[in-house]
Amino acid sequence: MKIHSALSHHLAWVLLALLTVTAYAKDEPAPVSAKLANVRILATGGTIAGTGATSTTTVGYTAAKVGVEQLIEAVPALKQVANVTGEQVFQIASENMTDEYWLKLAKRVNTLLAQDDVDGIVITHGTDTLEETAYFLNLVVKSHKPVVLVGAMRPSTAMSADGPFNIYNSVVLAASPDSANKGVLVCLNDQINAARDVTKTNTTSLDTFRAPELGFLGYMQSNKPHFYRLPARKHTVDTEFDVSKLEALPKVDIVYGYANVTRTPVDALVAAGAKGIIHAGVGDGSIHNAVKPALIEARQKGVIVVRGSRVGNGIVARNGEANDDELDFVVSDTLNPQKARILLMLALTKTNQTSEIQRMFYTY
Numbered sequence: 467m468k469i470h471s472a473l474s475h476h477l478a479w480v481l482l483a484l485l486t487v488t489a490y491a492k493d494e495p496a497p498v499s500a501k502l503a504n505v506r507i508l509a510t511g512g513t514i515a516g517t518g519a520t521s522t523t524t525v526g527y528t529a530a531k532v533g534v535e536q537l538i539e540a541v542p543a544l545k546q547v548a549n550v551t552g553e554q555v556f557q558i559a560s561e562n563m564t565d566e567y568w569l570k571l572a573k574r575v576n577t578l579l580a581q582d583d584v585d586g587i588v589i590t591h592g593t594d595t596l597e598e599t600a601y602f603l604n605l606v607v608k609s610h611k612p613v614v615l616v617g618a619m620r621p622s623t624a625m626s627a628d629g630p631f632n633i634y635n636s637v638v639l640a641a642s643p644d645s646a647n648k649g650v651l652v653c654l655n656d657q658i659n660a661a662r663d664v665t666k667t668n669t670t671s672l673d674t675f676r677a678p679e680l681g682f683l684g685y686m687q688s689n690k691p692h693f694y695r696l697p698a699r700k701h702t703v704d705t706e707f708d709v710s711k712l713e714a715l716p717k718v719d720i721v722y723g724y725a726n727v728t729r730t731p732v733d734a735l736v737a738a739g740a741k742g743i744i745h746a747g748v749g750d751g752s753i754h755n756a757v758k759p760a761l762i763e764a765r766q767k768g769v770i771v772v773r774g775s776r777v778g779n780g781i782v783a784r785n786g787e788a789n790d791d792e793l794d795f796v797v798s799d800t801l802n803p804q805k806a807r808i809l810l811m812l813a814l815t816k817t818n819q820t821s822e823i824q825r826m827f828y829t830y
């Protein structure tokens with residue numbers, strides 16, 4: 467009797483195990499919610515929409531070829547995690563990004579997020595300037611709803627293309643209530659990053675998006691986001707920036723510091739009408755003696771000078787490698803030069819006061 471009971475118990479476990487294996491062996495994940503979120507995919511181009519000559523072409527392909535409907539069709543599992551609709555906002559390789567494209571995208575995002583029938587947005591984007599678009603939107607989107615930027619390092623035609631799974635994860639992320647109020651997110655390679663801190667760190671590797679030293683926010687795993695950190699700086703609804711009526715942004719450019727540098731780029735940019743210059747200095751934002759007089763003269767002409775660093779990590783210390791109070795310069799805090807440019811452009815839509823602009827660099 468005892469043996470009979472032990473056998474039935476054992477058989478029950480074998481049956482349960484078999485059923486579980488069958489359930490997990492299905493090609494597509496089970497629906498995560500009976501009432502699916504409405505996620506709009508805004509496509510803008512990039513490698514994620516790129517095509518190559520062969521399945522092994524991972525360099526020398528053409529970005530921005532495949533349309534949004536094809537991107538969605540390539541991931542049938544999307545239907546199980548959200549009600550997905552697509553829209554082609556523009557179709558470019560992201561090295562050709564402009565302030566005008568950003569304004570167009572930001573206005574569209576704000577219009578959509580104001581609608582009750584949109585719960586979250588995924589933006590497919592080239593990886594080259596993805597971090598910049600993400601930070602721009604992080605400062606100008608006026609909604610708590612999730613906005614996720616996604617790209618791919620391999621074109622859609624490549625063997626083991628990373629785009630489809632990145633899109634799948636991003637839609638899951640945008641559909642999740644856990645993603646609300648966290649600013650604009652970046653999702654590639656199973657990692658969730660904050661727009662302010664993320665940067666592209668490798669020219670071709672799939673694991674290129676990192677927030678060096680500060681760290682990413684969480685992982686995508688088993689069809690859901692797992693968050694471990696939150697963005698500390700203000701974003702989206704808590705910023706003072708409003709692009710709804712803007713047709714253009716103030717001209718801000720970047721000059722790079724290096725050995726033997728001359729003042730020529732600074733002078734040329736001021737002559738071309740720059741309203742702000744980000745100096746990507748060496749070390750803790752140090753400026754070559756050959757360039758400093760050009761920046762001082764630029765400031766005297768009304769140009770805002772931000773002392774940044776080409777290093778990639780760390781705080782540029784105010785009044786450290788230059789007397790910023792005396793020179794009336796601003797420091798970039800931890801923003802890399804390309805993101806400092808974005809914040810300065812938006813700051814200049816509100817004020818020309820360096821004390822106010824410095825406050826913004828310590829706030830966002």
Ligand code: SIN
Nearest residue numbers: 512513560592593594
């Ligand atoms: C681009 O940024 O459009 C090309 C490169 C990429 O998406 O990886």
